[in-house]
Each structure stands twice: as structure tokens, then as C-alpha cells.
Amino acid sequence: MFRRSRSLRSLRTSAAVLLLALTAACGSQAKAESSSDQSAVTLRVGATGWKVEEAILKFAHLDDTPYDVKWSVFQGGDLQLQAIRAGALDVASSSEIPPIFAAADGKPNFKVVAVQRGATLNQEVVVPKGSKVTDIAGLKGRKVGYVQNTTAHYFLYQLLKQAGLKWSDVDAKPLLPNDGLAALNGGGIDAFASYGTSIITAHQQGATTVGSGKDILSGNFLWTARDSVLKNPAQQAATADLIARITQAYAYVRDGREAEFAEVVSKNTHQPLAQAKKDLVDQQTQRPTQARTVGDDTIASQQKVADVFTELGALKEHLDVKSFWTTKLNTELAADLKKTP
Numbered sequence: 404m405f406r407r408s409r410s411l412r413s414l415r416t417s418a419a420v421l422l423l424a425l426t427a428a429c430g431s432q433a434k435a436e437s438s439s440d441q442s443a444v445t446l447r448v449g450a451t452g453w454k455v456e457e458a459i460l461k462f463a464h465l466d467d468t469p470y471d472v473k474w475s476v477f478q479g480g481d482l483q484l485q486a487i488r489a490g491a492l493d494v495a496s497s498s499e500i501p502p503i504f505a506a507a508d509g510k511p512n513f514k515v516v517a518v519q520r521g522a523t524l525n526q527e528v529v530v531p532k533g534s535k536v537t538d539i540a541g542l543k544g545r546k547v548g549y550v551q552n553t554t555a556h557y558f559l560y561q562l563l564k565q566a567g568l569k570w571s572d573v574d575a576k577p578l579l580p581n582d583g584l585a586a587l588n589g590g591g592i593d594a595f596a597s598y599g600t601s602i603i604t605a606h607q608q609g610a611t612t613v614g615s616g617k618d619i620l621s622g623n624f625l626w627t628a629r630d631s632v633l634k635n636p637a638q639q640a641a642t643a644d645l646i647a648r649i650t651q652a653y654a655y656v657r658d659g660r661e662a663e664f665a666e667v668v669s670k671n672t673h674q675p676l677a678q679a680k681k682d683l684v685d686q687q688t689q690r691p692t693q694a695r696t697v698g699d700d701t702i703a704s705q706q707k708v709a710d711v712f713t714e715l716g717a718l719k720e721h722l723d724v725k726s727f728w729t730t731k732l733n734t735e736l737a738a739d740l741k742k743t744p
Contacts (some may be wrong), residue, residue: 428679444470449483452600463652464722470641481552504552514729517626522686526616532609539566551577647739653692686697696733
């Protein structure tokens with residue numbers, strides 16, 4: 404009787420172990436399938452200025468993603484990071500600076516997942532038509548607008564420092580790009596530090612450049628994803644695929660199609676076609692737009708920027724930026740980047 408009971412218990416135990424093994428195997432298979440099945444995924448992705456990423460994907464015939472992408476336009480990467488924090492975006496694109504301030508409270512709900520190398524042109528301090536200011540030193544004692552917590556904030560501080568001025572030597576006014584343009588043209592400020600389409604528009608309105616962030620900025624632009632994306636295999640795979648597609652789309656444009664894509668740019672930025680083409684060619688010549696995986700050097704680059712903001716007093720205390728970086732996307736992104744358009 405004892406032997407029979409022990410045999411039954413042994414049989415039940417073996418069956419339970421087999422059931423657990425089968426369950427685990429099914430779970431692993433489901434997880435693998437969920438990472439490849441992206442048909443139910445919708446990524447909410449930010450863009451600055453205009454939907455250039457959406458446009459270039461369509462131009463390169465790479466917009467046929469197995470997942471849906473909902474693009475939203477913001478005036479700056481800082482506003483994208485605010486949307487990430489609020490749960491209104493899944494993926495944001497920005498310079499190195501916005502994630503620093505979004506993480507400054509020590510409770511970021513996001514991670515930097517990839518780096519996009521890009522041009523640092525149209526990152527300038529401009530003065531209005533007719534201004535007597537010709538260089539950064541001439542801004543002493545004047546009202547200078549800047550886009551807070553962005554590249555403009557950073558390169559303005561560095562340019563003032565190079566000119567032997569302190570931040571307190573100017574009357575610095577934080578303004579959004581559109582508000583800054585209006586203030587510049589209306590006489591509310593004497594100069595404006597900004598980027599992208601706002602600088603393009605300023606020049607169209609007669610503004611001239613007195614300082615540039617071209618050689619100050621690293622050219623590292625960051626892709627940031629909400630933690631919830633990184634907990635969902637399908638969303639994570641879709642994010643890697645989207646970033647890789649954008650790199651492939653820019654390569655497609657550089658392959659002799661700059662003039663054609665310049666027409667798309669011109670319509671969206673309201674530039675003369677010749678100027679749009681020149682800007683596009685200049686940008687891709689200075690630094691071709693392409694993604695890369697996270698590495699120690701990219702983290703160190705952002706740490707240098709964060710330390711400058713601590714020196715400026717914009718950050719209350721030292722921030723260790725590696726706390727909100729991850730290599731979790733590296734393997735998938737590297738594989739996706741090897742694919743041809």
C-alpha cells in the first residue's frame with residue numbers, strides 16, 4: 404500500500420512538472436510571438452517643427468509599417484518630454500537636453516533607447532533686421548530670448564561664456580519658438596536663441612546671425628521611450644524598427660534624391676525651393692542623419708551637458724544621466740539597421 408501511494412505521488416509530481424514545463428514553453432512562445440506581431444501596436448511619436456520623419460518615410464516608401472504610428476508636432480523636444488512624462492507620447496525625439504530636465508526630479512518614467520546623429524545647423528542666436536548688434540559680446544545688458552531646457556539654452560550659455568560674459572550679464576527671457584519670433588519682430592527682445600524652422604523663418608524676416616551652436620552641440624539627438632514601451636515586446640520591437648526605417652529613409656534621400664525631397668521640405672517649411680535644397684544638402688554633408696545604438700560615449704556626452712547646466716544653476720544638484728539610459732533596444736536596433744530599404 405505504501406509503495407502504491409508513493410508511486411501515485413511520484414506520478415502526480417511528474418505530471419505537475421510536465422504541466423509546468425509545457426506552460427512555461429507556451430508562455431515563452433507567446434512572448435516571442437507578441438514581439439513579432441505588431442499589428443495591434445500604435446506608437447504615439449513626437450516630432451519638432453513639422454512631421455519631417457513621417458514625410459521622409461513616405462517619400463522613401465518605408466511608411467508601410469506593420470504597426471500604426473500617430474505623429475504629433477511640438478515646438479521643441481522639451482515639450483515632447485513633458486508629453487512623455489504625462490503619458491501622452493510613447494516615443495520622443497529631442498536633443499540631449501530635454502531628458503535632463505525631465506529626469507531632474509529623480510522620477511523619470513522613460514529611458515533613452517537610441518541616438519540619432521544629426522546636423523547642428525540652424526542652431527543660432529539672431530538679431531532683428533536693422534540691429535546694431537554684430538556679435539555675442541554686444542548682447543551685454545540686452546534682452547535675449549531663448550527656448551528654455553533645449554539646445555538654445557545650452558549654446559546661448561556657452562556662447563556668452565566664450566565672449567567673456569555671464570548669464571547674468573544679459574536679461575534672459577525664456578520663450579517658445581513662435582513667441583520668440585513675435586517678440587523679436589515686435590521689439591520685445593533684442594536677440595533670440597532658437598533652432599530649426601524658427602531660425603529659418605527669422606532669416607526670411609531679415610534677421611541676421613550673431614552666434615551659432617554649430618560647433619558647440621554634439622550632434623547627438625536622442626530617442627526616448629516610456630518605460631511602458633520597454634515592458635511590451637511588440638511595442639519595443641516597433642520602436643526599434645521605426646528608428647531604423649528613418650535612418651534608411653535618409654540614406655535613400657542621400658542617394659541622389661535631395662532635390663526631390665527638398666520639394667517636400669519647401670512646402671512644409673515655406674522656404675524657397677533653392678534654399679530648402681541647400682539646407683538639406685548642407686545638413687547631410689555636415690553630419691548624415693543616422694541612428695546608432697547606446698554606448699558609453701553617448702552617455703558621457705550627455706553627462707557633460709548636464710554638468711554645464713549644474714554649473715549654470717539650472718539644475719539644483721548633480722544629475723547622473725546614466726540612470727535613465729538603457730541598452731535594451733541595442734540588439735533589435737542593430738539588426739534592423741542592417742536591413743536595406
